[in-house]
Amino acid sequence: MTAWRIRDQHADDIGGFLRLWEQLTEAQAEPVYNLAEVLASCAQDHAVVAVAGEQIVGAAVGRTAHAQGWVVFLATAPGWRGRGIGSSLLAALEARMAPLGISVLSALMPAAETRIGAFRHQGYELKNNLHYFERRIPVQKEELRLLAELGGRVLPRGLWEGVGGMEAEKELLERRLVMPLAKPELAERFGVAPPRAVVLFGPPGTGKTTFAKAIASRLEWSFVEVFPSRLASHPLGLAGALRETFAAVSELERAVVFIDEVEEIASHRQGDPPSPTQGVTNELLKLIPTFREQPDRLLICATNFIRALDSAFLRHGRFDYVIPIGLPDAAARAAIWERYIPTVAAASVDLGRLVDASDGFSPADIEYAARRASQTALEHAVYSRESDLEGPTTAEYTAAIAATRTTVSQKVTQEFREDIAALGRV
Structure with a gap:
């Protein structure tokens, strides 16, 4: 039987890693960590390999995050399984990572993976009732x-x-x-x-x-x-x-x-x-x-x-x-007004009156009127010293609406309708 040994991964071991990856993905579900992540950890974190002569017959890769360690890759070549290589790789990886102060070493495996004997042999516990969540960052x-x-x-x-x-x-x-x-x-x-x-x-x-x-x-x-x-x-x-x-x-x-x-x-x-x-x-x-x-x-x-x-x-x-x-139509104006009316005043304000009074307002016009009413109410509360005031009133909102110059004139509105008919394409 050919002897094998464990050593640290070298930069020129990349070909052996790729062969192990191909063999692993051909035999089971895609590993949790993708190839790019595994290779990045090989270069920056911790990796050990099992070699027989010049051939790489197994590999394990780990990374640390504060007190948490993760096994991101573990594979043994076909024909070399059942010889304790997986357990030895995990032991060697732990020996290199433990001095960094990790308190737990974890591994995530695809649900279809059945070869978990190496983990059990090294004292890993299978945690049930756990969910694995993943979110890809959209901009790298x-x-x-x-x-x-x-x-x-x-x-x-x-x-x-x-x-x-x-x-x-x-x-x-x-x-x-x-x-x-x-x-x-x-x-x-x-x-x-x-x-x-x-x-x-x-x-x-x-x-x-x-x-x-x-x-x-x-x-x-x-x-x-x-x-x-x-x-x-x-x-x-x-x-x-x-x-x-x-x-x-x-x-x-x-x-x-x-x-x-x-x-x-x-x-x-x-x-x-x-x-x-x-x-x-x-x-x-x-x-x-x-x-x-x-x-x-x-x-x-x-x-x-x-x-x-x-x-x-x-x-x-x-x-x-x-x-x-x-x-915005009436329903849209109501939704926009609700966004700007403070919670403490919502129950007492007549939303229907504001919606009717602001017909022809743009969203920007409604925002301006709402903020103007809130400013007026704040000043009234501060300078009148009335302790029972609870936010802007309907009267303050309607006054602010009356004082707001609309952005869009009737002429512009009519031209917009004509443009929809002539140029719109939905």
């Missing part, structure tokens, strides 16, 4: 530097759920954008091509930027907002800056790119000689088809003045959808 470390250079960020989770009111718009965006992008395999099965670029249009203050951020949060993709005004000072000019920005975005794994007030760089091309923005519009029109060829990307352009956009910009093939985001 190597992407964060590039994301910072682009001025992008990873938005907090929960923004989508936090969008109050505007349920009709939210449901439309969920069905058209979020669902196909979040479930690409299912979309492909039904012949649905996930969207690559959309336009959100509507009056100012209706929540287009909020929706763009909420979509990125819902998908857990990086969010990169492009500010034309900031790119204008680039040495290569605005067109060159756009080209560089889109090239950098292509290196991210998943990303939502948002351009607000896109009419600034995609307005009607006219005039002889050409206007200074015509070259920028041409560049953006060339960038969009290339952007669309990349998976896991979504370009969201928002505009308050869709009529100002160049006709070629909205052509089929560039944007999958042209979605209107309008003023």
Whole structure:
């Protein structure tokens, strides 16, 4: 019988590790830790191998986290099992990790794994009634530097759920954008091509930027907002800056790119000689088809003045959808008001009166009126010294509504309805 021995892992043992990994995955369910994690621990943490002559016939890899140690990989080559190699590898791994101050050494195994004798022989206890939870971090470390250079960020989770009111718009965006992008395999099965670029249009203050951020949060993709005004000072000019920005975005794994007030760089091309923005519009029109060829990307352009956009910009093939985001209806206004009315005042405020009085308000208008009423109520409580005051009253809210100048005029509202009929594509 060929003798085997245990030693520390060397850098040139990588080939032997890969063979063991292939043999292990062919014989059972995928290990809990993936190959990249195991190889990273080989290089940075603790690893021992069993060798017979020059051949690697077994390996064990462990890592430590404070007082906790983890066995992230244990394998014995076929034909060498049943000789105590697994138990010896675990013993050697423990000998190297114990001096680091760990108080417990644990291992996670696939449910299909039946070869657990080495662990039992070394005194490991099988813990029943345990659940293993795992969450993949959506944006990896190597992407964060590039994301910072682009001025992008990873938005907090929960923004989508936090969008109050505007349920009709939210449901439309969920069905058209979020669902196909979040479930690409299912979309492909039904012949649905996930969207690559959309336009959100509507009056100012209706929540287009909020929706763009909420979509990125819902998908857990990086969010990169492009500010034309900031790119204008680039040495290569605005067109060159756009080209560089889109090239950098292509290196991210998943990303939502948002351009607000896109009419600034995609307005009607006219005039002889050409206007200074015509070259920028041409560049953006060339960038969009290339952007669309990349998976896991979504370009969201928002505009308050869709009529100002160049006709070629909205052509089929560039944007999958042209979605209107309008003023909130009564149900949406009620949901928005509820978000800003303090809990202590909610029972006494006549919500119906506020909803009726704020007809024609944008979400931003409602927020302004609500905060104005709260400020008035605070000042009244402080300076009147009335101890029984419990937050803003209906009268204070209606006074704040009356003092609020609406963002959207009747003329703009009418033009928006016309734009939905003429240009909307949902």
